[in-house]
Amino acid sequence: MPTVRELRAMAGEKPITMLTAYDAPTAEIVDEADVDVILVGDSLGNTSMGYETTLPVTVDDVARHVGAVSRATEEALVVADMPFLSFGVDEADSLENAGRMLKEEGAAAVKLECGPHTVELTETMVQLGIPVMAHLGLTPQHVNQYGGYPRQGTDREGAERIRELARAHEDAGAFSLVLEHVPANLAAEITDGLEIPTIGIGAGPDCDGQVLVVDDAVGLSDWSPSFAKRFGDVRGEMRSAVEGYVDAVESGSFPAEEHSHEEDDLDELY
Numbered sequence: 554m555p556t557v558r559e560l561r562a563m564a565g566e567k568p569i570t571m572l573t574a575y576d577a578p579t580a581e582i583v584d585e586a587d588v589d590v591i592l593v594g595d596s597l598g599n600t601s602m603g604y605e606t607t608l609p610v611t612v613d614d615v616a617r618h619v620g621a622v623s624r625a626t627e628e629a630l631v632v633a634d635m636p637f638l639s640f641g642v643d644e645a646d647s648l649e650n651a652g653r654m655l656k657e658e659g660a661a662a663v664k665l666e667c668g669p670h671t672v673e674l675t676e677t678m679v680q681l682g683i684p685v686m687a688h689l690g691l692t693p694q695h696v697n698q699y700g701g702y703p704r705q706g707t708d709r710e711g712a713e714r715i716r717e718l719a720r721a722h723e724d725a726g727a728f729s730l731v732l733e734h735v736p737a738n739l740a741a742e743i744t745d746g747l748e749i750p751t752i753g754i755g756a757g758p759d760c761d762g763q764v765l766v767v768d769d770a771v772g773l774s775d776w777s778p779s780f781a782k783r784f785g786d787v788r789g790e791m792r793s794a795v796e797g798y799v800d801a802v803e804s805g806s807f808p809a810e811e812h813s814h815e816e817d818d819l820d821e822l823y
């Protein structure tokens with residue numbers, strides 16, 4: 554089980570693997586496959602709850618799923634993704650919401666979508682014992698500013714802003730940094746300049762690790778970003794299993810004898 558310290562030490566040593574999971578069976582599979590970090594992402598709003606964006610996801614939603622994932626995970630580091638406006642508005646609320654993920658739900662760390670406003674908060678959380686994973690580049694909670702999900706850090710000024718914030722969050726004590734949808738050369742440059750591991754999604758091959766939304770990776774999503782890759786066809790598998798069930802019930806082949814039982818005592822009655 555990598556602790557946050559061990560994960561920190563993996564920078565530049567061994568590629569870090571991270572996937573999201575939102576429920577117990579998925580977490581069990583991901584954990585058994587030796588993935589280093591399981592993120593209970595606020596992407597659960599899109600993948601599991603049917604929302605258009607991550608904005609409606611609540612602290613209760615994430616907490617419930619963190620509990621399910623923690624109970625099913627033996628080895629991986631479980632990270633809770635703090636949802637929109639659950640941090641950064643009021644310090645006491647931020648600490649209470651993040652603390653709940655560790656105290657009540659079994660997470661080992663939290664992830665924050667970062668900006669200039671999360672530097673001090675990161676420092677405070679770390680001092681109090683809440684390990685922080687920072688997240689820069691495309692931060693989907695800013696969808697209303699972006700008007701979509703465009704690549705970030707594409708010009709000199711934008712790239713410099715991300716580089717400075719990366720450094721500031723390392724200095725504030727973050728134990729790792731997710732870089733989302735930024736140019737590969739920027740991600741490589743940032744990775745080179747930091748001690749803590751970078752974990753990329755749509756950020757090229759030179760980060761210390763990679764993360765994907767599990768639904769995208771296993772081929773369960775009906776849509777996924779261009780930077781994702783499907784490593785399976787869970788959607789197709791599940792569809793054919795469900796169709797098989799419907800056919801069997803409609804044709805009368807299920808339930809068969811081995812799926813039912815009769816009680817001899819009831820013979821005179823019926």
Ligand SMILES: Nc1nc(=O)c2c([nH]1)NC[C@@H]1CN(c3ccc(C(=O)N[C@@H](CCC(=O)O)C(=O)O)cc3)CN21
Nearest residue numbers: 596599693700701702703704766769774776777778779
């Ligand atoms: N299933 C899933 N996978 C994800 O990776 C993911 C989610 N959901 N939900 C939350 C965020 C949203 N993410 C996204 C969503 C769309 C693009 C995308 O299509 N980008 C386009 C540009 C779109 C634009 O300019 O508005 C691209 O071609 O780069 C990227 C990341 C990543 N996250």
Ligand SMILES: CC(C)C(=O)C(=O)O
Nearest residue numbers: 573594595596634731
């Ligand atoms: C894609 C990852 C980094 C994330 O923030 C999420 O799943 O919510």
Ligand SMILES: [Mg+2]
Nearest residue numbers: 594595596634
């Ligand atoms: Mg997220």
